Amino acid sequence: MADKIATREAYGAALAEFGDKYDKLVVLDADLAAATKTGTFKKKFPDRFFDCGIAEGNMVTVAAGLATAGLIPFASSFAMFAAGRAFEQVRNAIGYPHLNVKIGATHAGISVGEDGATHQCLEDFATMRSIPGMVVMQPADAVEARAMVEAAINYVGPCYMRFGRYAVPTLFDKDTYKFEIGKGIVMADGKDITIIATGLMVEQALLAREQLAALNISARVVNIHTIKPLDSELILSCAAETGAIVTAEEHNYIGGLGSAVCECVSGAKPVPVVRVGVEDQFGRSGKVPPLMELYGLTAANIVAKAKAAIAMK
Numbered sequence: 180m181a182d183k184i185a186t187r188e189a190y191g192a193a194l195a196e197f198g199d200k201y202d203k204l205v206v207l208d209a210d211l212a213a214a215t216k217t218g219t220f221k222k223k224f225p226d227r228f229f230d231c232g233i234a235e236g237n238m239v240t241v242a243a244g245l246a247t248a249g250l251i252p253f254a255s256s257f258a259m260f261a262a263g264r265a266f267e268q269v270r271n272a273i274g275y276p277h278l279n280v281k282i283g284a285t286h287a288g289i290s291v292g293e294d295g296a297t298h299q300c301l302e303d304f305a306t307m308r309s310i311p312g313m314v315v316m317q318p319a320d321a322v323e324a325r326a327m328v329e330a331a332i333n334y335v336g337p338c339y340m341r342f343g344r345y346a347v348p349t350l351f352d353k354d355t356y357k358f359e360i361g362k363g364i365v366m367a368d369g370k371d372i373t374i375i376a377t378g379l380m381v382e383q384a385l386l387a388r389e390q391l392a393a394l395n396i397s398a399r400v401v402n403i404h405t406i407k408p409l410d411s412e413l414i415l416s417c418a419a420e421t422g423a424i425v426t427a428e429e430h431n432y433i434g435g436l437g438s439a440v441c442e443c444v445s446g447a448k449p450v451p452v453v454r455v456g457v458e459d460q461f462g463r464s465g466k467v468p469p470l471m472e473l474y475g476l477t478a479a480n481i482v483a484k485a486k487a488a489i490a491m492k
Contacts (some may be wrong), residue, residue, distance in 0.1 A: 183346035186378075189321035190342045191216025192330035193281075194253060198224045199234060201251065201332050207242050209235045209256040214344075215285045231444050235260045239268040239280070248280040251332055258287035258341060262303035264265045273337045274310040281331045282307075282339045283403070287317075288429035289457065289474055290345035290379060292467045299462030305434025307339040308407040314360060315407040317341040317355040319381035322351040323404055326358035342485055343429075345467050347379045365408040369399035373417040373424045374486045377403050377436050380427035380476060387481035397486060406436055411443050418448040423488040427481055432456030451491035453484040 198204050198220055205227045212218035212230065221228035231238035235256050240254040254261070261284040262269070273280045284303060291299045308315045313335065318324035324342060331338045349364075366381065367388055376384035381402045388398040399421055403410065418424060424444065426437035437454030444450055457474050471477055 182239065183348050184321035185344055185346045186318050186321060186324040187214075187344055189318070189324035190283055190285065190328060191342070193325040194220040196325075197225045197329055197332060198227065201324040202416045203249065203251045204332060205229065205245055205250050205252050205354060207231055207238050207252055207254045209233060209238045209260060211256055214257070214400055215255045215283065217253075217283070217301055221392075231478040236268040239265045240272045242280045243272040243276070243278050246280045252280050254282050255285070257298060258278040258284035258300035258303045259298050262300060262306050262339065266306055269307075270310055274313055277312050279335050279337070281340065283340050284343065286342045286343045286344045288343060288378070289383050289462050289470050289476060290343050290429060290467050291462075292345070293464050295464035296461040301431045301457050301462065302434065303339070303341060304406050304430050304436065305426070305428050305438070308439065310337075312336060313407065314338040314405065316360070316405050317378045318404055319378060319402050320350045322349060322353045323358060325353070326356060327404065330358050330360050341378070343379060345379065348382055350381065350409040357406070361405045361408040361410055363413045364402040364404070365413075366400040367398075369397040370421060371397045371423075372489055373399045373401060374427060374481060374485065375401045375403055375414065375417070375424055375436065375440055376427040377406065378429050380429055383476065383478045383481060384427050386478035388483065388484050389476050390478060391485055396485065396489065406439055409439050409443055414440055415448045416444050418444045418450045422492050423451045424479055425455060425484045425488050427455040427476075429476055430456055431459060433459055452486045453488040455481050455484050
């Protein structure tokens with residue numbers, strides 16, 4: 180694992196990088212360009228950047244209009260505002276007409292830290308994946324974030340991308356990494372349990388695998404960067420081959436990755452699924468590592484849940 184970089188940093192850098200390659204790419208922000216890192220694009224392409232002010236619903240509808248003109252708009256704000264405050268506009272102006280708008284949502288999850296409960300969006304997977312036709316994605320590191328942005332540019336249709344404020348280790352090699360919407364990645368193989376993780380919890384899943392190995396438990400680790408459409412084929416094969424699953428996400432364990440995995444396996448290959456996530460609570464203000472510990476978003480909790488899942492086989 181190399182240098183730690185926040186995925187929001189990678190988001191801003193990717194927009195600026197791909198602005199040269201894709202001349203229809205435009206970026207909108209809601210008075211948060213310094214925080215979402217879209218300011219990098221603004222500096223390079225001032226004529227293709229639109230600051231819509233603190234009016235997220237308006238920003239989304241402007242993005243919808245730009246999409247109808249053949250442009251590829253990326254509407255950016257904090258996850259709580261993009262998926263929360265502007266939900267109606269995202270649903271009706273982007274989702275319903277299935278427009279080619281990309282939503283770049285930063286500062287998601289508990290790892291926002293000191294910003295506290297009102298800004299720690301733990302519901303966005305649930306709301307965004309409920310919108311018909313909406314692609315929902317979250318990268319595990321900066322390399323994946325960059326690749327995700329380009330994949331979204333080339334995908335025709337609405338996409339919601341979730342990025343974090345907290346710096347995370349680099350897990351992938353930029354020169355060899357391949358990203359495909361809707362396809363999970365097996366990070367490490369195993370036969371006793373499958374740990375399915377997304378975002379910064381992929382690192383914790385890999386650490387949990389090491390701890391489980393010390394207990395003679397062989398764990399497979401899968402990175403699901405696309406919450407919707409879910410890689411059902413991969414998940415069902417993991418269910419069949421390991422017989423138990425733990426999911427791990429920085430989101431309410433209701434409505435997110437864990438729920439999506441449960442929905443997938445329950446109808447086709449029922450196996451025990453134990454979810455690691457925020458257990459139907461709001462966040463609170465504080466430093467990130469203690470908050471992650473407080474809410475059980477740790478390798479140690481994944482290990483405990485893996486033992487519980489194996490015991491239910």
